[in-house]
Amino acid sequence: MSKAEQFWNEEYKKAEHFALSDNASGDLEKFTRWLFRRKRQDVISPESYVLDIGCGNGRNILYLAEQFGVQGMGFDLSKEAILQAAQRSKSQELSLQFRMGNIKEEISLPDESVDLVLDLMVSHYLDAEGRVRFRDDVYRVLKPGGFLLLKSFLRTGDYHSKKMLKSKKQPKNMEEGTYMHPLIGAAEHTWTEDEVAEFWGSKFEMHKFDKSFGHLKKGRPGKRRYFVTYLQKPFDY
Numbered sequence: 001m002s003k004a005e006q007f008w009n010e011e012y013k014k015a016e017h018f019a020l021s022d023n024a025s026g027d028l029e030k031f032t033r034w035l036f037r038r039k040r041q042d043v044i045s046p047e048s049y050v051l052d053i054g055c056g057n058g059r060n061i062l063y064l065a066e067q068f069g070v071q072g073m074g075f076d077l078s079k080e081a082i083l084q085a086a087q088r089s090k091s092q093e094l095s096l097q098f099r100m101g102n103i104k105e106e107i108s109l110p111d112e113s114v115d116l117v118l119d120l121m122v123s124h125y126l127d128a129e130g131r132v133r134f135r136d137d138v139y140r141v142l143k144p145g146g147f148l149l150l151k152s153f154l155r156t157g158d159y160h161s162k163k164m165l166k167s168k169k170q171p172k173n174m175e176e177g178t179y180m181h182p183l184i185g186a187a188e189h190t191w192t193e194d195e196v197a198e199f200w201g202s203k204f205e206m207h208k209f210d211k212s213f214g215h216l217k218k219g220r221p222g223k224r225r226y227f228v229t230y231l232q233k234p235f236d237y
Contacts, residue, residue, distance in 0.1 A: 003185030004125075008078035012057060017183065020056070022088075024063030025120055027210075027228045031149050032068070034208070034230065043147055044068040048115040051141065053103055054122030058085025058096070061118065065094040070116075073109075075101030104130055107137045114141045120151045121226070124189045128175055131189070131199070139203050139233055148204065148231040154211055155190035158225035165190075196229065204231035 011018060035043050042048065046069035052061040055074025062085070064070045076082050079100055086098040103122055117138050126134055138148055155161045155177055164170070164179040171180055178189045193209065200206060207230040212223070 002077075005077050005079075007184050008076075009080045012078055012080040012084060022057065022059055024060050025151075027120070027151055028060050028063065028118070028149065031228075031230060032064075035147075040145075043115050044070055046070065048072075049113060050116045050118065051107070051109065051114045052118045054119070055085060055098065056081045058088060058098060060120060061085075061096060062088060062092075062094065064116075065089075065096055066092065071095045073097040073099070075099050077102055103134065106133075107141050109141045111140050112143045115143055115146050117142060117146075117148045119148060121153075123150070124152045124191075125186050126189070127178070127187065135200065135203060142233040144233055144236045146233050148233075149228070150200070150231055151226055151228045153188065153190040154225045154227040155192055156225070158190065160224050161190045191227070193227070196227065200229070200231055203233075205234055206231055 010016070012020065032044060035041065044050070044064055048068075048070045050061055050064055050070045050072035052058070052072065052074035055061055055076050056078070058074050058081075061070075061072055061074045065072070073096065074082075074085060075098070076085075077100070082098045082100050089096045089098065103126060119138075123131060123134055142148065153161065161177075161179070164181075165177070167179070169182070174180070174187070175189065177191065177195070178187050180186070181188050193211075196209070197206065208228070210228045212226050
């Protein structure tokens with residue numbers, strides 16, 4: 001068992017380091033409202049299939065199933081997280097599946113079988129080669145017109161990233177914008193806005209790019225800085 005897997009198993013049992021929640025992400029709720037304004041309810045309907053990558057305790061895909069009746073699957077590195085998600089899904093009699101899985105593995109779903117992929121703070125654990133494979137695999141499983149909801153770390157203006165990247169304790173020859181998280185025991189990649197546009201824009205249509213501003217409080221370092229973007233696989237015409 002890897003250090004990261006051990007960390008997250010303990011975290012989902014005790015929540016000593018992160019404020020884990022049973023409620024859906026506010027960014028996901030905002031995205032659903034955006035879909036309705038765009039008249040794309042088909043993405044989150046009872047006929048839709050959602051893939052939640054790094055689903056944790058299932059809070060986001062469970063919300064979509066409860067509110068909109070979607071079907072789908074979530075996977076996560078943590079056995080404890082999957083047990084919590086499966087138990088809640090079963091108690092509510094929802095049409096969802098949960099399993100242990102690693103984002104470094106190929107997505108075990110057919111081509112063009114998914115309406116919505118959720119990557120809310122997960123793929124930053126991949127290296128450069130892994131991110132390319134992941135991007136292409138998500139593109140493969142999405143239906144034309146389907147979406148990837150992506151949330152990740154924004155390096156620009158983030159004090160934590162700057163401090164970690166400059167730390168003398170970091171391993172040598174790390175990829176630019178990547179550091180080893182000392183607590184989790186895994187490498188984390190942080191993005192610039194231009195990097196996001198170039199990397200994801202080569203495959204997807206980018207509809208939004210929202211940046212957080214809670215990283216500063218009265219001019220001093222606060223929360224980690226992140227971005228959220230809505231990426232659409234183009235329709236076939």
